[in-house]
Every structure is written in C-alpha cells, then in structure tokens.
Amino acid sequence: MDQISLAVNGRTDIGQVREENEDSIRWFASADQPFAYIVVADGMGGYTGGATASKIAAETVQAHLDDLLKHTFFSCTSEQQQLILRATLIDAVNSANTALLNTKNLHPQFSNMGTTLVAAVMWRDFLIVAHIGDSRAYLWNNYGLQRLTRDHSVVQEMVDSGQLTQQQAKESNVRNHITRALGVSGNVEADINSWKLTQNALLMVCSDGLTEYLDDHAIERVLATHRPALECVYRFIDDANRLGGRDNITAGILEYSSQSLRQILPHEQSVTERPTPPDVTIRKLHR
Template identity: 85%
Template structure:
C-alpha cells in the first residue's frame, strides 16, 4: 500500500470593496490518519446576514466532519467507509440548512440570509466533493486542471442550454445569481461526486470572489508554478485583490501525495518495471 500524505491551508479576505467578509472557511488535516477536509461558504443576506449564514454553515459541517473518525468508521471496509462519507456529508449539509432556518425564525433581521457551500473531503485516495451554489472545487496535477463542480447559477443554465457562451457568461449582469443555496427552503439538494485519486494532486476550493477574476488558465498557472503549493492561497488572494477585489475572496488548498512504502521499494528494485499507460488522472468511483 502506498504511503499517503495530506496537507491543507486556507485563507479568506474581505477584498477591496466590501465592508464585511461574508465568506467562511474551515480546514483540517489529521496528524495520524490520511484524512483531511476543506469547507468554504459564501454568505448572502444583507447586513451581518451573509456572515452569519456562512459561519453557521461552515461550523455545522465542520462539527460533523470532526466526529467522523470514530472507531466504527475506522473498522469498516473501504467500501463502507465511502458510503459513510457520503451519508455524513449529506447529513452535515441538511443539518446546516436546518440550523440556518432555525436562526432565521428566531431572528427576523436574518430573513433573507443564505449561503453557498462547497466541501471537499479526502480519506486515503478517496475524494468526495459536495456543493450548492457557485463556490467551486478544482483538481490539478501533471495532466492539467479539472473543475470538479458545476455552478448552480442562472448563467450556467444559460450556457448549458446554448443561450449564452462562456465568454458572455463572464460579462453577464446576472453572473452572480445562483439557483441553489443553503438556508432558503426546508429541503436542500447538494450535488455530491466522488473520485479515486491516482496521481499526486492539488485540490483548490474557493468562493466566486476568486473565480470572478481568475479563469481556469490563470488558476492552473498558479497551481502549476507556485511553491510551496500550500502558500498559493496567498497568491490567489493577492491576484484577485490586484484585479479589483470587488467581492470577498476565499481559497483553500489540499495537497495530496502518494509514495510507495519503503519496504515495497526494496522489493521492486530487482523487478523490471513495465511502462504505465497514461490512464485518466482520476476516475469516478462506482456508486
């Protein structure tokens, strides 16, 4: 079995224009197990409403993630663990939604608040991502950049239906209008996808304050060249601020690396290695 190393870093910034930071970020990497996660929420809803919404959502999901590594989970098979991860993410997001609705009921001044959410969790080489809204997750490795989420937004629906090009979407007056959010209705449906990583990789989780200014090519350039990789979060924030910083900006980086165990290397030294076919970098897990 390969030796897997996970490391995370994150940063959120108010930007150049806003008076309040309505983004929230939480991240964690276990010191003794190959487990890590990043949570990014981008709140909305008037004075202090957006900040409250993103904070409640991020903290609620963080609490569920922190409770995951119990004895029952560790003792399960890999297949069972993957199912538990998916169920835990679903439960965490539903709990966050209920917490927001309860807060709104108790505090009328928060009646219009809501938030996007994107959560990325790594367990060994298994990556699972859940999102609602237009906060995003990207994966980069030696094969390039791949966007792992699809925005729940008006312009994305128009692009999908052929009514608008990607370039037009970037300039649209409704580019920040989302079609799904946390804390808006009693039922919420997160989009959840999972992959098995097969190469060393960097995972970027971010709010739209970053992608407003940096397109996929700019994001890939930073992830491919900025080292140490975890410090690229500061570069992303700085670049977005230099380009205008009209929104709050949040970025989290998870660095995944896998190396053969030392004893395995010793055994393989006398074996002629066959050339490895360039399979796809990541592949969807069976559901």
C-alpha cells in the same frame, strides 16, 4: 502499500470593496490519519446576514466531519467507509440548512440570509465533494486542471442551454445569481461526487470572489508553478485583489501525495522503468 500524506491551508480576505467578509472557511488535516477536509461558504443576505449564514454553515459541516473518525469507522471496509463519508456529508448539509432556517425564524433581521457551500473531504485516496451554489472545487495534477463542480447559477444554465457563451457568461449582469443555496427552503439538494485519486494532486476550493477574476487557465498556471503548493492560497488572494477585489475572496488548498512502500525482496532485482501514463487522471466513483 502506499504511504499517503495530506496537507492543507486556507485563507479568506475581505477584498477591496466590501465592508464585511461574508465568506467562511474551515480546514483540517489529521496528524495521524490520512484524513483532511476544506469547507467554504459564501453568504448572502444584507448587513451581518451573509456572514452569519456562512459561519453557521461552515461550522455545522465542520462539526459533522470532526466527529467522523471513530472506532466504528476504522472497523469498516473501504467501501463502507466511502458510504459513511457520503452519508455524513448529506447529513451535514441538511443539518446546516436546518440550522440556518431555525436562526431565521428566531431572528427576523436575518430573514434574507443564505449561503453557498462547497465541502471537499479526503480519506486515503478517496475524494468526495459536496456543493451548493457557485463556490467551486478544482483538481490539478501533471495531466492538467479539472473542475470538479458545476455552478448552480442562472448563467451556467444559460450556457448549458446554448443561450450564452462562456465569455458572455463572464460579462452577464446576472452572473452572480445562483439557483441553489442553503437556508432558503426546507428541502436542499447538494451535488455530491467522488473520485479515487491515482497520482499526486492539488485540490483547490474557492468562493466566486476568486473565479470572478481568475479563469480556469489562470488557476491552472498558479497551481502548476507556484511553490510551496500550500502558499497558492496567498497568491490567489493577491491576484484577485490586484484585479479589483470587488467581492470577498476565499481559497483553500489540499495537497495529496502518495508514495509506494513496497519493498524489494532479496531475490528480486530493482529495475527502473518509465511509467505508462494512465488513460485518465482520476476515476469517477459516483455521480
């Protein structure tokens, strides 16, 4: 049996250029259950529109996740709980999209608003991530950094088709053009993937105001060396601002740690062995 500990922290910053922060972040870690989440939304849509969109999306998803831990959830099997988590995220995304469309219908000044969304949820050793747009989630542990999301953007499609290199994508004039967003149409499709964690890890969720300046190597260096781990959010914000801060910057960190509680029986001997590294750091469950 393993004792699982989850801790979370988040920060959003207006940056050095923008007059309004159109990012929103929500995070939570239960004091008595191995449950935690981070939600990041990066809004768009002109004066107050982007801020309104990201706030509505983040708060809607937050409300769905806060309503999750009920008696029926605890009485389910592990496999059923994973299905409930997935269904909850799908429902949350659809509800957020509907809330945005309803707001736009009632308030014409918000007609151009929309938002990206990335939501990462941990239940015990089960991690599930939903995303729309170019806000990202990363996982880091002793075996390195893994990007858990793939941008819904014009440049990502061009990279995938071989029209651009990764370096050219960073310099492209359309690098901020996304192909999916909440609040744009009645039908919205989030990519939802899940993993089972096999060792202690850090999860980082962010808006593109951070990845505009910090590539995967820079992100990995911070996550690998900056301690306490939860204070990486301040380092990320500071680094992005120091390098220009042209956009709003948002980052959330979730720290996952697991400790075995297995007790040695009186007739057993304690033997110290060197652990064998697993073939893979995390095991993908759904795609």
